[in-house]
Amino acid sequence: MTVSLEQSTIGFIGAGNMAGAIARGLVKKGHDPQRIIMSNRSSGKLEALQQELGIRITTNNQDVCRSANVVLLSVKPQMMKDALAGLDFTSVDCAISVAAGLPVAKLIEFTAEQVAIIRSMPNTPSIELCGATGLYASQSVREQHQRAAEYVFGAVGEFAWVDDEGLMDTVTALAGSSPAYFFRFMETLIDAGVKQGMDQDTARKLVVQSALGAATLIKNHPDIAISERRIQVTSPNGTTAAALDSLEESGIATMAEAAVNAAVKRGKELSQS
């Protein structure tokens, strides 16, 4: 890479939820929006993101490959083959797929072996620089490509490399998809509070702040086991014990395991499609 990562142009093919989240995070972190270029088939989402962030936009995917040092492949897995067909990647340093399921072998085939491929699995909290991303480097990836991926995903949160591509489906279950599980759990807690007679806004404020507080407490003290934090809250024969007993009786551990297994299974199905 001839330019520093701060000065490099980051491209996105596909202007959906995930591309928007990473671009918002990069701009929030200080990456020059004029050094971000994004393409999409249609112009509506592009124009909105240009208005919001000041990034460069195009409806021609080749423009992204022409301008960007690093290109994030951010269309749905089923759309990837069509989106990449015929593109010239020879001036791109590396391409980073964010697609669930799609194996490196297919990405290499879709890009006609022109560019080093990294697989990533980020999540939408990247918008708030709180993302969690798993990364996998294919054989042709060099150290400078890894640093480029770390620049992008380090800017918008935390990342971890896995050295077994098979684990990327588990990353999808635990990072890419998991914000939705927590959102769903928050929704159900708020609904339960409303059923008890609390107004929606108050229930939302209490639940969201408790979720943030719980995550912050765990994150800021990695030496203290999560189970220990749980025990600190759980007075013998108290209210928390009553709630946790109920969750266990409802099969919370079985539910979580089944959810992770279902996401992993779907990731593997997507790799076949």
Ligand SMILES: NC(=O)C1=CN([C@@H]2O[C@H](COP(=O)(O)OP(=O)(O)OC[C@H]3O[C@@H](n4cnc5c(N)ncnc54)[C@H](O)[C@@H]3O)[C@@H](O)[C@H]2O)C=CC1
């Ligand atoms: N939404 C999420 O939380 C996460 C999504 N992902 C992955 O990110 C990828 C995109 O997902 P979303 O952003 O949710 O989808 P999305 O549907 O919001 O965005 C995809 C965008 O790609 C555009 N597109 C489709 N074909 C195109 C083509 N040929 N050329 C240019 N643009 C094209 C679509 O018009 C759409 O705007 C998927 O592969 C998904 O697996 C990964 C992690 C989390």
Ligand SMILES: O=C(O)[C@@H]1CCC=N1
């Ligand atoms: O639901 C999906 O397939 C994508 C991948 C992870 C989050 N969203």
